[in-house]
Each structure stands twice: as C-alpha cells, then as structure tokens.
Amino acid sequence: MQKLLIPLLLNAWLLANCTTEEEQKAFKLWSLTxxxxxxxKKIDALEKASKICPLPQIxxxxxxxxxxxxxxxxxxxxxxxxxxxxxxxxxxxxxxxNNQKKINRLFGREQESGLKAIEEQNGVYSADILxxxxxxxxxxxxxxxxxxILEKIKSxxxxxxxxxxxxxxxxxxxxxxxxxxxxSQRRANALKNYMVSQDSKLQYHIExxxxxxxxxxxxxxxxxxxxxxxxxxxxxxxxxxxxSRRVIIRRKK
Numbered sequence: 672m673q674k675l676l677i678p679l680l681l682n683a684w685l686l687a688n689c690t691t692e693e694e695q696k697a698f699k700l701w702s703l704t705x706x707x708x709x710x711x712k713k714i715d716a717l718e719k720a721s722k723i724c725p726l727p728q729i730x731x732x733x734x735x736x737x738x739x740x741x742x743x744x745x746x747x748x749x750x751x752x753x754x755x756x757x758x759x760x761x762x763x764x765x766x767x768x769n770n771q772k773k774i775n776r777l778f779g780r781e782q783e784s785g786l787k788a789i790e791e792q793n794g795v796y797s798a799d800i801l802x803x804x805x806x807x808x809x810x811x812x813x814x815x816x817x818x819x820i821l822e823k824i825k826s827x828x829x830x831x832x833x834x835x836x837x838x839x840x841x842x843x844x845x846x847x848x849x850x851x852x853x854x855s856q857r858r859a860n861a862l863k864n865y866m867v868s869q870d871s872k873l874q875y876h877i878e879x880x881x882x883x884x885x886x887x888x889x890x891x892x893x894x895x896x897x898x899x900x901x902x903x904x905x906x907x908x909x910x911x912x913x914x915s916r917r918v919i920i921r922r923k924k
Contacts, residue, residue: 807857852883
C-alpha cells in the first residue's frame, strides 16, 4: 500500500512534463473519483490517474482519502500543508470547499450545536451567538441556543463557585475597523446583560472582550489568515459576514 499518492511539493514540476492529452485524460479519471465514497477505491483510482499526469487535485484528494483511512499517519504539519495546497487548487470552488470540510474533520474542528460539542476537548466548550448587520441587539425570542447556554452556565456556576466564562464579541469586516471594535464590545455586553438579567449571580462569572473584525469567519470552513503587510485577517475564500457578526462563549475556568 502506498502511503501517499504524490508528495505535494513535487506536483508542479511533474505536471510540467505532461502533454495536453495526458493532462486531459488524467483530469477525466480524477473527475470520476469525486463522488467515490469508498476511500480505498478512490486512492487506487487516483493512483492510476497520477501515473498519467500528477495533477494537484489528484494529490490533494488522494491525501485526504489516505489520512481518512490511516489515522496514525496524521499530524498537524501534514494537514496544514494539505490545507494550504487545497486552497491553491484552480478547480471548482465547491470541490475546494467540500475538501476543506473533510480537512476540518481530520483536524477535529467540527462541532455540534450548543455547548455540548467542545466539552469533550479538555473540558472546554464553546458556542456562537449571531447578530444582525450593524446591530448589538440580542435576538432572544424563541432562541433555543441562548436558553441552552444560559442553563448550562447556571448549572456550571452552581456546581463550581469559581467558574468563569468569556464572552468574546466579533464583527464582520464591513465598515470602519474602530467602529467594528466598539460594536463587537457592545455585542458581548448585550449577551452578558441578558444572562445577568436572568440570574444576577452570573454577574461575577462572565467576562467580556472585543475582537472587532480581527477574528472573521470564512466561507467553506477556511480559517482567516493574517496578512503580514496589512496585519488584517483575510479569507482564502470570501468572508462569511453573517457568521462573523457573533459572540463566542467559552468556558475559561
């Protein structure tokens, strides 16, 4: 069993040696594997395609399938390289996004709704509360997630007198950065004020902070990266502005 189809960094050099006919044939074989659910069969088919012409998408898809099967081969550096190569693919954007979702699962980034999901990771859990554009008004009516969070926090405070939660406000990159910083603080404060209005003892168990537009969320699950020239967060894909307008709740202690 070959562990990797083709080392990712060799693809560009090898691809230069392909004829147009070989490239087209490999592309056709690759396209037939996109909906293949059996990862081992996908690896075998992509191996055949890569021998004809090692297209970058063949290597990325093959490595994702391989890491899915062989968990012991995963490490953060390999997955980061895989994530970077996936972002550079010049193919259908939907396929890139679907690949990213698979990479997120390999990283263990996916989570369920509410606070339950992250509870399994070192006893820390988190959830996001979303806001409308240019608004710090909390939508509490029929908001089951807020009520779930409230009950969870109250329960934790009752059981642990030193429990501490952090409410971190965020904003999309729309508009002025300094305004977004203030807006994100107002969002965090709005959520804390609501929680305290429901149970006054929570006043001393919640801290608020503001990230402004420095912690935006990207579409397709991509992580925002800081551009060293501008020191601003940027998305490989487009920003998911609705998801960026949020407050993140985390158990700090």
